[in-house]
Every structure is written in structure tokens, then in C-alpha cells.
Amino acid sequence: MGQEQYNTKSGARQHLCMYERERIAEALRKGATPASVARMLGRPRSTIQREIARGSVVQRKANPYISKREEVPLYFERTEYFPDVGERVSKDNAGLCGGK
Numbered sequence: 001m002g003q004e005q006y007n008t009k010s011g012a013r014q015h016l017c018m019y020e021r022e023r024i025a026e027a028l029r030k031g032a033t034p035a036s037v038a039r040m041l042g043r044p045r046s047t048i049q050r051e052i053a054r055g056s057v058v059q060r061k062a063n064p065y066i067s068k069r070e071e072v073p074l075y076f077e078r079t080e081y082f083p084d085v086g087e088r089v090s091k092d093n094a095g096l097c098g099g100k
Contacts, residue, residue, distance in 0.1 A: 016090070022083045024083065024086075025055075028052070028081050054085075056080065057079070059079070059080050061075060061077075061078075
């Protein structure tokens with residue numbers, strides 16, 4: 001028996017495709033948690049969490065209410081996941097590995 005018959009890995013790791021990234025974005029817009037998205041896609045939770053961190057962008061919206069009080073913010077910030085940003089960052093990071 002060769003050593004290849006004693007491989008303990010459950011399978012080769014696969015990169016997320018654009019379809020899966022779009023499903024992540026759709027589920028997050030509906031209020032799903034990373035754990036529920038991972039179950040839906042059949043992926044590890046940590047993979048989904050890393051993808052959300054990779055593709056998240058801070059969105060700013062100006063506050064239409066102008067106040068003299070300093071505690072009222074000038075703009076509102078929220079973090080939102082975009083699948084195209086996740087795809088682009090993933091491709092950029094893939095170009096950094098390997099030779100030269």
C-alpha cells in the first residue's frame with residue numbers, strides 16, 4: 001500500500017466562485033449569520049467569515065440633519081459586503097503568491 005492511500009484530508013480545498021459570493025451577499029442582506037451562510041453553502045464558517053472581511057467596504061451617507069451639537073455625526077457609516085470586491089481582492093491576493 002502506498003502512502004497516498006493514507007491521506008487524511010477530506011478533500012481538496014476549492015476557492016469561492018462568484019456565484020457563491022453573490023449568494024453570501026444576498027443572505028447577508030436578508031440578515032443571515034455567517035454560520036447559517038456556511039451551512040447553506042456547505043463551507044466552513046471561517047471561510048465565510050474571511051470572505052466577508054475581504055469583501056466588506058465602509059459605506060458613508062451624509063447626515064441630512066445639520067446640528068450645532070457635536071454629538072450629532074456629520075455622516076453615518078455602515079459596513080456592507082460586495083461580491084465583486086471580494087472577487088477582485090481574491091484575484092489580487094492570488095497574484096502575490098508563487099514565484100517571482
